[in-house]
Amino acid sequence: MAGPARDDAPVLEIAGLSVTFGQPPRAVEGVKDVSFSIRRGETLALVGESGSGKSVTALSVLRLLPYPFAHHPSGSIQLAGTEMLSAPDGVLRDMRGSRAAMIFQEPMTSLNPLHSIEKQVGEILAVHKGLTGAAARARILELLSLVGLPEAEHRLGALPHELSGGQRQRVMIAMALANEPDLLIADEPTTALDVTIQAQILDLLADLRDRFGMAMLFITHDLSIVRRIADSVCVMKDGRIVERGPVARLFAAPEHPYTRALMAAGPHGAPRPPATNAATVMAAEGLKVHFPIKTGVIRRTVDHVKAVDGVTLAVKEGHTVGVVGESGSGKTTLGLALLRLISSNGPVTFEGARVDGLKSRALRPLRRRMQVVFQDPYGSLSPRLSVGQIVGEGLEVHRIGDPAERDSMVAQALREVGLDPDTRHRYPHEFSGGQRQRIAIARALALKPRFLVLDEPTSALDVSVQAQIVDLLRDLQDRHRLAYLFISHDLRVVRALADDILVMKDGVVVEAGPAARVLDSPDNAYTRALMAAAFGVATRRDPPPSTKVEAPRPSP
Template identity: 50%
Template sequence: MTDNVLEIDNLVVRLGRSGHGDKVIDGISLNVRAGETMCLVGESGSGKSVTSLTTMGLLPKGVLQASGGEIRLAGENVLAASERRLRQLRASRMAMIFQEPMTALNPVVPVGKQIDEVLRFHTDLPARERRRRILDMMQQVRLPDVERIFASYPHRLSGGQRQRIMIAMALVLEPKLLIADEPTTALDVTTQKQILTLIRELQQAHGTAVLFITHDMGVVAEIADRVAVMRQGRLVETGPLEAVLRRPQMEYTRNLLSAVPSLVPRAPRPANRTPVVLEANELGKVYRERSLLGRHREVVAAQDVTLTLHKGRTLGIVGESGSGKSTVARCIVRLIDPTSGGIRLAGREISELSRRLLRPHRQKIQIIFQDPYRSLNPRVSVGESIAEGPINYGMPRAQAMAKARQLLELVHLPADAISRFPHQFSGGQRQRIAIARALALDPDVLVADEAVSALDVSVQAQVLNLLDEIQTRLGIALLFITHDLRVAAQICDDVAVMEKGRVVEQGPAAEVLTHPKQAYTRQLLEAAPGRHWDFANFRPVQEAPQAAVS
């Protein structure tokens, strides 16, 4: 634990090819020792990922340029290394796990061959020995049926399995340094816990130094030995985990910790007798696939799901990836057609309406997606995107644009945002735009499908507060899909827990999240990262909220 594997000394990264542009990274210094996990934390745009890409020699050419300082990997300055040497160092001495494995993996090559490419490039091992080592590594990362997965394409695997493939690829040559850039952000709590445990076990087995980049302080509390906090390209605080969590020195660090949502549910709203605006009755969805050999395969994504949502209230649907949460949401919005059951929107059955007859009812229910950048047209201005819905339903263009301005003000964006394009905004601002667009048709129900899961904690808190404010002001009902139980605790009045397509438990959030009756719900709560820390008060929780029923 005394040898530094990675040493970053006074690193400066600037915009532009010349190295004379504005500073993106401004003189940061840190080190990571063998067998140690250093967590690099901060908000989006703080420079965390730029630091990791600089270390790997993967900065986009002509856009960013390291203009000062040194990065030493086991004593070798990688900033002075040639492209050929950097290719040799990657995988053999240092490796990286990216946030989204689906974009990092080649969709048209089986995953086993993609791992094999690393061995073919860096070793002289024969094909049989390479295959043996790959299968062994796949077993180490706890993939099931490794022979089948070796031959599988990325789209046939779950998000957690794809991330395990990325870990296997990164560690197959036993590098000295592993950089993990937000590797668990989009994963549900149980898969996240498995991945974090796996990285820790492999680290202990191989003595790997880990630079773990995250905005999730719950994850930091689970895995970090030391913590470095970044803000606007600068290192503002660093120290051992306990010291940073208990005695943060900087106001920025205290704000990051205070923004972490608590697992303790918020005070419940009065259960007033507001009208029911949405009902799902024994809703079911079965996907049927036909193979090339003519065989049929059925996948039950949702079965007998019954939910009720009242005006002005929030119903959360929680569960692991693959539990059926998003399928139910898409059925309710009629983006996909349910196989069975009914959907009543404002008293009208809409489950079997044709697309033409459904059109008038779409005004009453709108959806906010997880990734606003993919749901917004990059070639259309923000104002045009927001006004598109009202215009399609007959509102004059001038009136629709005026409404777009009002909605931008409602979601706390500046007036000049109306003429700008999605790429000119941060992730949190784009999600505000998506919310404004969803409100443009004055819906009775908003469906938020993992709408804050990709945002850092401070921006997440802002968006959750915004949704609460809008709901209070407009009386909209909110169906909130999430895998983050902390978020559910802070925004939901009622919670439905889904497992393998079925609702296994539902009721008031204060009851379900503090006194769960089902073992599956307790398992979800126990997997929540940092559950034993009271981040806002900088101290451990004496007793986790679910401990009494674990």
């Protein structure tokens, strides 16, 4: 084991790291000969698509890969002067959380759903600092204030599900900072967040890095985030670093073909203009969805949450209406109300007929012509059913064709989305994220719908896969004259797909109009804030961070 780190030495130094999974002769290489270093106050971004080895490299730093399935046949990881690959368990426990901490992508699965925020942050202080009681509580409040959690004192007893996505991520950051680590590892910490919350979290991380003088390893597939927060970049492909360098140089003149492909990836183009005489497929006028707030023993209604409050829209054949806004703005609730999956007030017409007053039995024949594709295909596809069973389930429910005809329809639906029909006997876990989303789209298309609600269908995908899905959706719309309600917080994807846009805030449409006009010349201040968060170019941070801890500042 090496001695204490010198002040000018890298906080993290990885040399020739290799990671394999499984046992020879069937061992698979996940990381191959990776080397890089990070000093105090510096942020290095690991960039690449899913499966490139980014997270495997980061998990190796703290020896968090599953043993004995994962092995490190060669290489060295020096963290603050300690060799991690040969460190005994006691040393690893001390290093994890005290010298290095990690922020994971999805805080809802990283936080314990049964424990309060105070207990989860306090556990770290108790294990590493021995702090309990009033001293621990004071430190927890200090940390939560530092990360900009509003009304921190009133949220100590809150459970994770009672916080928004951005608030949960702030709690995760507070836990990571509890022991003022030398290294902060952030693994896709903003992927599932709205653009405005994403901007706040990135600014917060940069600010905290500068205050504490930490080194930061930032993992992402989003190059716009790299430009905003990183000093240097390593581009990974198939477990290897194929290009590295300062952010400015890499963006100005990428050398490796894969880096250039990543730069060019992402949704592009614009939707094809819909026919001027297209029929209206789905429409709503003054649509309202109010959820009652009940209190007391007899559960008396005292108020309502106005999730959707007076929304009017029309979606035509071959036409896409994009719905944008932050979490909690009412986007998904609007989509569910149009599909009649939740009750609402106000006229809703589908194919020219009122559907808002229909009972479940009367709605059932219509459901095959209105379908939905959800955000997370892994969560929306049953792991116990084969792909053929998943895509064919709706055909069976609606009693369309005999078994042989249904199998043929399933094969055709898979071809439509660019998948080999022979894969229909495999299961969801055997496919990549992009392929699973294609399966979810095939499931909806098998019933030959006219109206599709697309609820954040690309947010969890790599930029190159996002581009493929957007191109696929455009192609399918042209072929079948589909009407889309496209819900997203990613305005780059919305620009590539939507003809018209509704901007929602607190259940109300604050701006609506043609996509080009709303995106390029927004009238509403809230819309302008969304555009600035999504498309604004951040300035590079001020140099030479100080290691002095300043007084907490308000949340960005």
